Every structure is written in C-alpha cells, then in structure tokens.
Amino acid sequence: MAQIELEHLTKVFQGGTLAVEDVNLRVEDGEFMVLVGPSGCGKSTLLRMIAGLEEVTDGHIRVGGRDVTDLAPRRRDVAMVFQSYALYPHMSVRQNIGYGLKVRKTPKAETKRRVEEVAGLLGLDELLDRRPAQLSGGQRQRVAMGRAIVREPQAFLMDEPLSNLDAKLRVGVRASLAQLHARLGVTTVYVTHDQTEAMTLGQRVAVMRDGRILQVDQPQTLYLQPVDLFVAAFIGTPAMNLVEARIDGDDAVFGQFRVPLDPRRRPPRDARSVVLGMRPESFEDSAFAPPEIPRIESEIEVLEELGSDVHVFFHVDAPRIGTEALVEASEDDATLLVEEKALFNARVDPRTKAEIGSRLRLALDPHRFHFFDPKTGKSLLAASPAPEPEPEVVLTT
Amino acid sequence: MSAQTQIAPAPIAPTVGRPRRSRRRRLTRTAWNLVGILVLVVLAFPVFWMISTAFKPDDQINSLTPTWFSLHPTLAHFGDAVHRPFFWDDVKNSLIIVGVTVALSMALAFLAAVALAKFRFTGQKLFIVLMIGIQMLPQAGLIIPLFVVLRRYGQVNTLTGVIFTYMTFVLPFSVWTLRGFLLGIPRELEEAAMVDGSSRLGAFVKILLPLVAPGLVATSIFAFITSWNEYIFARILLNDGAKQTATVWLSYFTGTSRHTDWGGLMAGSTLIAIPVIVFFLLVQRKIAFGLTAGAVKA
Ligand SMILES: Nc1ncnc2c1ncn2[C@@H]1O[C@H](COP(=O)(O)OP(=O)(O)O)[C@@H](O)[C@H]1O
Ligand SMILES: [Mg+2]
Numbered sequence: 001m002a003q004i005e006l007e008h009l010t011k012v013f014q015g016g017t018l019a020v021e022d023v024n025l026r027v028e029d030g031e032f033m034v035l036v037g038p039s040g041c042g043k044s045t046l047l048r049m050i051a052g053l054e055e056v057t058d059g060h061i062r063v064g065g066r067d068v069t070d071l072a073p074r075r076r077d078v079a080m081v082f083q084s085y086a087l088y089p090h091m092s093v094r095q096n097i098g099y100g101l102k103v104r105k106t107p108k109a110e111t112k113r114r115v116e117e118v119a120g121l122l123g124l125d126e127l128l129d130r131r132p133a134q135l136s137g138g139q140r141q142r143v144a145m146g147r148a149i150v151r152e153p154q155a156f157l158m159d160e161p162l163s164n165l166d167a168k169l170r171v172g173v174r175a176s177l178a179q180l181h182a183r184l185g186v187t188t189v190y191v192t193h194d195q196t197e198a199m200t201l202g203q204r205v206a207v208m209r210d211g212r213i214l215q216v217d218q219p220q221t222l223y224l225q226p227v228d229l230f231v232a233a234f235i236g237t238p239a240m241n242l243v244e245a246r247i248d249g250d251d252a253v254f255g256q257f258r259v260p261l262d263p264r265r266r267p268p269r270d271a272r273s274v275v276l277g278m279r280p281e282s283f284e285d286s287a288f289a290p291p292e293i294p295r296i297e298s299e300i301e302v303l304e305e306l307g308s309d310v311h312v313f314f315h316v317d318a319p320r321i322g323t324e325a326l327v328e329a330s331e332d333d334a335t336l337l338v339e340e341k342a343l344f345n346a347r348v349d350p351r352t353k354a355e356i357g358s359r360l361r362l363a364l365d366p367h368r369f370h371f372f373d374p375k376t377g378k379s380l381l382a383a384s385p386a387p388e389p390e391p392e393v394v395l396t397t
Numbered sequence: 398m399s400a401q402t403q404i405a406p407a408p409i410a411p412t413v414g415r416p417r418r419s420r421r422r423r424l425t426r427t428a429w430n431l432v433g434i435l436v437l438v439v440l441a442f443p444v445f446w447m448i449s450t451a452f453k454p455d456d457q458i459n460s461l462t463p464t465w466f467s468l469h470p471t472l473a474h475f476g477d478a479v480h481r482p483f484f485w486d487d488v489k490n491s492l493i494i495v496g497v498t499v500a501l502s503m504a505l506a507f508l509a510a511v512a513l514a515k516f517r518f519t520g521q522k523l524f525i526v527l528m529i530g531i532q533m534l535p536q537a538g539l540i541i542p543l544f545v546v547l548r549r550y551g552q553v554n555t556l557t558g559v560i561f562t563y564m565t566f567v568l569p570f571s572v573w574t575l576r577g578f579l580l581g582i583p584r585e586l587e588e589a590a591m592v593d594g595s596s597r598l599g600a601f602v603k604i605l606l607p608l609v610a611p612g613l614v615a616t617s618i619f620a621f622i623t624s625w626n627e628y629i630f631a632r633i634l635l636n637d638g639a640k641q642t643a644t645v646w647l648s649y650f651t652g653t654s655r656h657t658d659w660g661g662l663m664a665g666s667t668l669i670a671i672p673v674i675v676f677f678l679l680v681q682r683k684i685a686f687g688l689t690a691g692a693v694k695a
Contacts, residue, residue: 014517053588073591080592086585090607100593103603147593 002064002154002187003029004050009059011045011211019045021211023059027155030185032178034202036192038234042211043191047157050189051080064154074103079148083160085140087132093119093143094128100151118150121180138169145180155187162197174200195235199223207231229321229377232277232370238311241344242321244374245276252276252369255317255342257296259366267371267380274380275321277370280311283346285354289363297361300354301343309347312354312362316342447670451475451663458659474664481661486639487646491625492672494556494642498563498624499617502571506616507609509568510575511601515584525576528569536566540633547634558634559642563624571616578612579605614680621676643669 004027011020019042027033035043048054052073068076101111122142162170199219206216215227226232245254302313354360371380452470552558590600631642650662
C-alpha cells in the first residue's frame with residue numbers, strides 16, 4: 001500500500017486535445033479518492049496515466065514514493081478495474097483472477113490458494129470454472145474486482161466500475177465496494193461521472209472539469225463550501241438553486257424577492273451583482289420554521305411528495321443561470337419545457353399544507369447562502385470560510 | 398463447405414393465432430429450402446461425378462450411356478495414378494510449399510495485422526490501400542515480372558521461389574482479414590493484461606492470439622486452399638518433373654495425347670483433394686466458437 005502523488009500532470013493527445021492540465025493531487029496511503037466530473041473532462045485519461053496506459057506529456061507520478069512516470073504498466077504494481085471489466089473471454093473465472101499471479105510466476109499452489117481466497121471473499125466460489133460469457137453483469141463485475149484484489153497491489157484504479165450495472169444492483173455493489181475498502185484498506189482512485197457515487201464512496205472527492213481539478217475535499221466540505229459555481233451546481237441532488245442577484249446594502253435582491261443577508265455570511269462589501277446559490281434544504285415551510293428566519297412568498301408550480309420530504313417548485317423572476325456546461329453536468333437535469341425564468345426547488349417539511357397553484361410562505365435561511373462571482377464563477381465566501389451550519393444539514397442523495 | 402446449406406431454422410413451436418400468415422411464412426420457407434437444395438446439388442454434383450468416375454471401370458467411363466455409379470467399383474485408377482512418375486515427389490513438394498506458406502504467412506500476417514490494428518503510424522492508410530490495391534492487379538500480368546525477379550536471385554525452379562510467390566497474394570489477404578478480427582477485440586483486454594503484469598508482446602501472445610484464433614483458422618484455410626490449388630505460377634516457375642507440384646502433375650493427364658485417361662485423372666484429382674479436406678476438418682471446429690463473447694458487457 002502506498003500514497004499516490006501527481007505533480008503538474010499534463011496530457012496532450014496527438015492532434016492537440018488537452019485532456020489533463022497541470023493536475024496536482026496527493027492520495028494518502030489507504031485513502032479512497034474519487035475523481036468526479038462530467039464526461040470528457042479527462043478523468044479516464046488521468047487514471048490511465050497513473051496505470052501507465054497513457055504516456056505522460058508533462059509532470060510526474062509517484063506511487064509509494066517511487067517515480068513511476070516512465071515505467072511500463074506492469075512495473076507499477078497497481079491494479080485496474082475497467083468500465084467494461086475487460087475479462088479475458090477465453091479464460092475461466094479462475095484463470096482470469098489468477099492471470100496476474102501467473103505472469104508474475106507465482107508458485108501454482110499459492111496462486112490456487114489466493115484465487116480461492118479472493119473468490120470466497122467475493123462469493124465467486126461456485127463460478128470459478130465458468131467463462132465470462134456465462135456470467136451475469138454483477139458477477140462479471142466481481143470477477144474484475146477479484147482480478148485486482150488477488151494481486152495485493154499498491155493501489156486500485158477503478159474507471160466507472162459500476163456504470164454497466166443496472167441501477168438497483170449498482171447501489172448494492174456500491175455498498176460492498178465501501179465495505180471492501182474498509183476491510184482491505186488499499187489506496188484507491190475511483191473515477192465516476194455520478195456525483196452521488198462520488199459522495200457516498202469517496203473519503204475525499206476531486207471534482208474535475210476540462211482537464212483540471214477544481215476542488216479536492218471531503219464530500220461534506222464540497223457540499224457545504226464549493227469553491228466555485230461548477231462544483232456547487234455539480235455536487236448535490238437535487239442541485240443547488242442558482243440565480244443572479246443584486247446586493248443592495250444588507251439585502252440580497254433576486255427576481256421578485258428581497259432577503260436580508262446574514263452578517264456572518266455575506267459577500268464582500270464591494271460585490272454588487274453576484275450569483276446567489278441556495279440548496280433546496282435552505283428553505284422551509286413557514287409554519288415549521290423558527291420565526292427569526294426571513295420569509296418569502298411564492299406560487300407553487302410543482303409539488304413532489306417523497307414521503308420523508310416534500311419538494312416544491314416555484315418560479316423566480318430572474319433569468320436561469322444559463323451555463324450550458326452546468327446543465328450538461330447533472331445528467332438527470334432534463335427539463336422538457338424551455339423556461340426563461342429560473343425554477344427553484346425547495347425542500348419542505350412533509351406536514352406542509354402546500355398545494356399546486358396555491359401560494360406558500362417559505363422561510364429562507366440566509367445563513368446558508370452561497371455567493372459566486374458572476375464573471376469568474378469563484379465563490380465569494382471561500383476567502384473567509386464562515387462557520388458552517390450545524391449537522392442539521394443532511395446529505396440528500 | 399456447402400454441405401451445411403441450411404437456410405431456414407426449424408420452427409420451435411407452431412405459431413398459433415394467425416394461420417394465414419403462418420401458412421405464407423411456411424410457403425416462403427419451403428421455397429427457400431428448395432433453392433438451398435438446388436444450390437447444394439449444383440455445387441456437389443461435380444465432386445460426386447469426380448469421385449464416382451474414379452471408381453468406375455474404363456468401359457463404363459467410356460460408355461455412351463452414363464451411369465451414376467458403378468456396381469463393380471475398382472481401385473485400379475488409384476493404383477495407376479499413384480504409380481505414375483513423380484506422384485509422391487510432387488505431392489511432397491506441394492505439402493512443403495503449402496505448409497511453409499501457411500505457417501509463415503500466419504506468423505507474419507498476425508504481427509502485421511497487430512501493427513495495423515493496434516498502433517498508429519505514418520503511412521498506415523497508404524499501407525492498407527496498397528495492400529488492397531495490389532491484390533487487384535491481374536495475376537497474369539505479374540507472371541513475367543515475377544519470373545524475371547526470381548531468376549535474378551536464382552529462385553526459378555526452386556520451392557522457395559514458389560513459396561515467395563504464393564506469399565505475395567496470401568499475405569495481403571491474411572493481413573487484411575486478421576486486421577478485421579483484431580479490430581473487433583477491445584483494447585482494454587490487452588491493457589488489462591499489461592496492468593496485470595504482461596509485457597506488450599506477452600499481451601499479444603497470451604490475449605490477442607487466442608482471441609483471433611478463429612480468424613487465423615479462416616485465413617489459414619484460405620491460404621491452404623489457394624496455394625494447394627495454385628497452378629499457373631507453379632507451372633511456370635517449376636520445370637523439373639520431380640520438383641513440380643501436385644496440380645502441375647495432374648495437368649499432365651490431359652492434353653498430352655489423343656486419349657485421356659479419365660479414370661486416372663479423376664482418381665488423381667480425388668487423391669489431391671484429400672489434404673484440403675483433412676486440413677479443413679482439422680481446423681474448422683475452431684471457427685465455430687465466438688471467442689470474444691463475454692469480454693465486455695453484452
Ligand atoms: N486516445 C485519444 N486521442 C485523442 N483524444 C482523446 C483520446 N482519449 C481521450 N481523448 C480526449 O480527451 C478528453 C478526455 O477524455 P476522457 O479522459 O476519456 O474523459 P472522461 O473519462 O472524463 O469522460 C476528451 O476530450 C476526449 O475526447
Ligand atoms: Mg471515462
């Protein structure tokens with residue numbers, strides 16, 4: 001086991017595509033690091049460079065303190081799980097798992113013992129003599145994992161290993177992946193475009209966009225203190241509500257609303273226009289919120305009852321934040337109706353009496369506001385991290 | 398090969414509910430089956446006639462009323478054929494030429510195909526175009542230039558000369574076909590092997606090679622049949638009775654006198670067809686397996 005260090009790592013493909021740009025990242029020994037970002041942002045390329053499958057244009061890669069930048073993949077002592085699993089179709093499950101040991105000339109008896117041990121761990125004992133073609137998707141996924149585990153490598157590299165599973169299976173396998181990591185404690189770099197997966201699995205998560213790492217932090221920190229608009233929009237479901245706002249003295253004005261700012265959490269005095277971000281849980285039905293929190297009132301357009309929560313949607317008389325990349329980022333953000341106005345999502349107590357078409361008074365907590373520079377997208381809070389709200393904020397996945 | 402002309406699969410369960418449509422479908426199927434049988438007959442008849450003639454006594458062969466097959470079969474023609482001068486020499490030559498051509502082409506074609514399918518290099522496109530383009534040149538036009546070139550290097554009337562010549566048309570075809578097979582193998586398979594501990598060459602041999610086995614078999618059958626049956630080049634490049642190939646040997650049955658020994662000719666032809674059939678039976682089992690199934694999802 002070992003830490004992985006990436007220094008000024010850059011990849012330019014033939015033809016000039018800049019896929020990874022000056023990435024600096026340190027994955028601690030035994031850490032589960034998730035790289036997350038929209039498709040095409042360079043996650044796979046970065047992972048493949050660590051594996052040695054892609055030549056490094058510039059920078060250095062160290063695994064366990066050893067510079068492996070120019071070493072062949074087999075000399076790096078890392079194991080990789082591919083999105084497609086890449087099982088050897090002409091070999092049985094036993095041969096697939098044992099391949100890495102065999103080419104490293106491990107004694108036969110030891111190979112057999114280790115393969116069977118791993119097969120036991122993953123519940124593959126019954127399947128050892130099958131061919132990949134005779135396995136289900138979930139079983140193939142486990143064989144791919146087994147092939148990585150059996151070698152007891154310095155690090156696991158996983159490229160979207162769950163994306164070929166159906167949604168239900170994915171949740172189960174995700175949980176067992178976390179268990180497996182807790183048990184084996186092997187340094188892991190895990191790539192996914194699914195922020196839920198990233199948030200649930202990662203001890204730390206690196207958010208990537210256009211070949212760069214924007215922010216590396218623990219999931220909670222990413223959620224609570226996104227350094228820029230992209231991270232804010234990308235992390236969290238339902239996504240953060242974003243709107244252009246004007247700072248008028250001690251008030252924030254957006255659309256038809258005017259809300260007093262929390263003096264402990266406000267943008268710098270000189271900021272006039274900002275992008276204001278509010279997570280759905282910064283709202284509450286007025287009936288269930290403490291009286292000191294400011295109120296707004298709006299007409300409910302859509303209402304979704306989820307049992308534990310109710311989500312209400314209402315219009316804000318302000319343009320949508322039209323960053324195409326942001327819309328593209330959250331793939332489930334598929335709005336059928338092209339709306340000029342921003343549609344806000346507020347999570348409220350399930351006891352709410354709200355109805356579609358009726359007006360609802362909402363409490364809106366300015367202590368949970370996020371402010372971003374409309375030009376650069378950078379957070380206007382990052383400079384002085386305000387005290388965070390207490391653990392009442394629960395990750396909604 | 399045409400023996401397995403099965404066009405429509407047998408129905409598993411009778412279709413109920415739509416008798417009109419199912420009757421029409423059955424009719425279509427019968428029609429296609431008839432077409433299939435017809436094609437089979439056309440293809441198989443000459444082979445049948447060759448074999449049956451080989452066993453007929455001379456008077457039956459020359460009789461004006463043809464018979465399907467003889468009630469008193471004879472092996473005499475086979476004896477004649479085998480005892481004609483150079484039969485064993487020439488069969489041996491053919492086996493050597495074909496064996497070396499097939500083995501060498503497969504090894505070279507595999508490596509060339511790997512290079513074309515798995516690497517990018519300048520001139521790659523041009524190389525592929527040339528490979529196909531060259532195959533379109535008429536063979537007859539190549540005979541004299543090839544002869545001149547081979548003579549300069551003392552390769553006329555040698556088996557190596559013929560092997561070289563055969564490889565000029567077996568190799569491009571094989572490389573082309575194998576490249577197609579290799580393109581169908583996901584890149585991740587070799588990458589997985591390389592991360593697992595193989596060298597690049599190791600990954601080619603341990604992962605790619607077994608997976609293109611069906612392609613190798615298909616191309617080697619082609620290579621075997623083409624070079625075994627080749628006549629023109631062998632006829633021109635080899636002019637020593639003991640150094641010729643089986644096809645050239647066979648050609649001496651005809652056209653040399655007013656009387657053609659049909660029985661011997663058919664017996665000889667039958668014998669010479671045997672190696673091709675044996676080779677095919679040995680390797681065809683491999684073609685059937687779709688080995689890449691299950692490598693990646695679905
Ligand atoms: N072999 C390649 N040659 C050229 N460009 C590539 C190659 N592989 C990936 N790219 C480009 O690099 C960028 C990053 O790709 P990738 O790392 O696969 O993204 P991700 O895994 O985040 O979806 C993309 O723009 C992609 O088109
Ligand atoms: Mg990818």
